[in-house]
Amino acid sequence: MTLCLHQSAGFAIDTPHLGKITWDSCSELFLPVGLPGFENETRLIPVEVPAYRPLVFLQSAEHPGVCFVSLPVLTICPGFELHLTEDDRANLLLDAAAQPAIGADILCLAILLPSGGGAEANLGAPVVINLHNSRCIQSLSPQAVFGYYRLNDSGAWEAVC
Amino acid sequence: MLVIRRRAGEAIVVGGDVEIEIIEISRTRVKLGVTAPRGISVLRREAAAVASENRSAAAFLTTGAVQTDLVRLLDKVSGKMAKNGNGTADM
Numbered sequence: 001m002t003l004c005l006h007q008s009a010g011f012a013i014d015t016p017h018l019g020k021i022t023w024d025s026c027s028e029l030f031l032p033v034g035l036p037g038f039e040n041e042t043r044l045i046p047v048e049v050p051a052y053r054p055l056v057f058l059q060s061a062e063h064p065g066v067c068f069v070s071l072p073v074l075t076i077c078p079g080f081e082l083h084l085t086e087d088d089r090a091n092l093l094l095d096a097a098a099q100p101a102i103g104a105d106i107l108c109l110a111i112l113l114p115s116g117g118g119a120e121a122n123l124g125a126p127v128v129i130n131l132h133n134s135r136c137i138q139s140l141s142p143q144a145v146f147g148y149y150r151l152n153d154s155g156a157w158e159a160v161c
Numbered sequence: 162m163l164v165i166r167r168r169a170g171e172a173i174v175v176g177g178d179v180e181i182e183i184i185e186i187s188r189t190r191v192k193l194g195v196t197a198p199r200g201i202s203v204l205r206r207e208a209a210a211v212a213s214e215n216r217s218a219a220a221f222l223t224t225g226a227v228q229t230d231l232v233r234l235l236d237k238v239s240g241k242m243a244k245n246g247n248g249t250a251d252m
Contacts, residue, residue, distance in 0.1 A: 017222045036204060037212030038219070067222050068215070111218045119221075125211045138215075140207045 015064045018047055018057060028061060029129060029136040032091045036125075036138060041066060044136065046129075056109055058127065070109035073126050074102065076149050076157045080123060082108055083141040091137045092130040106130055110149075111138075119151045120160065 010024035029044045043061035048054075054075050060066035073080045082102065089096055092106075100106045107129040110121035123146035129136045148160040165173055172182040178198055185192040195203050204212060 035215055036208040037215040039202065066219055068218050069221055111215065112221065113214050113218050114221050122211070122214060125214070138211065140205065140211060142207065 011061065013045075013059070013061065013064055015059060015067065017067050018049070018059060021045060021047060021059060023061075026134070029058075029134050031136045033137065035127075036140070038066065058109070058111075069112045070127060071112060071121065073108040073110045073121075073123055073146075076110055076121055077123060077146060077159075080108065080126075080146055082106070082126065082128065082139070083143040083145075084128070084139055085141050085143075088128065088137055088139045088141065092128065092135050093133055094130065100130075105132065115150060121149045121157070123147060123149060 010022065011028075012020060012022045014020045023045050027045065029046060031042045031044060033039065034041045038060075041060050041063070045059045045061050047057040047059050049057065054072055056070045056072070058068040058070055080102075082100075084092070084094070084100075086096065088094075089098070094100060098105075102108050109127040109129070110123055111125075111127060112119045112121055124144040125138055125140055127136060128139050149157045150160050152158050167173065167183050169183050169186050172180050174180050179201060180196040182194040182196070183191060184194045197203055202212075
């Protein structure tokens, strides 16, 4: 999967935050159930701006004003482990017994939340992308052991107790 | 709290146009089917909290004041990552 601003044609959207984006269908994420609070957002475009790597912008393909800022969870917590529910696996079209590897089979992104003048990330609700079919969900496993992380003044992430 | 006992295949109706059917009962879980008008949001409880978070996350880029914070934040995150050599970490 390519995470970048695409110059090739296909679809285009003029966004207030990232300017004009063009992409082809194979770069698009399909969210069978949307995201909580955004159930109708079933198509997202992952956009990586070189100056802001490793941030990933998740731009709605249909609503120009809807865009989330995210980070790969491993850049926040290198020891992160993912727990998927049966429903998560079904929506990602993963086998019930499959143990998908982060980076090889799936991507895990944490959506950044505004917090005062900084940001927090809820690692208990990662956005999970199946790299083999571009299906995407926000996982809400009751078994998740990772919670909130906050960006401190020195630019490092620390767990919120 | 109203407590109602139901069996698989039975249902309850809420507010006249929302129907919740017990589809299957296993040892540890209940599978529910919800039929509701399109405008009614149906969420698991844990998803309701995340829905609120997602709405504020989407506002990260739309509120002017927050946008200023975000620019600082982006610099902080990307600067820190570059300094640590984590910029190419696996996702």
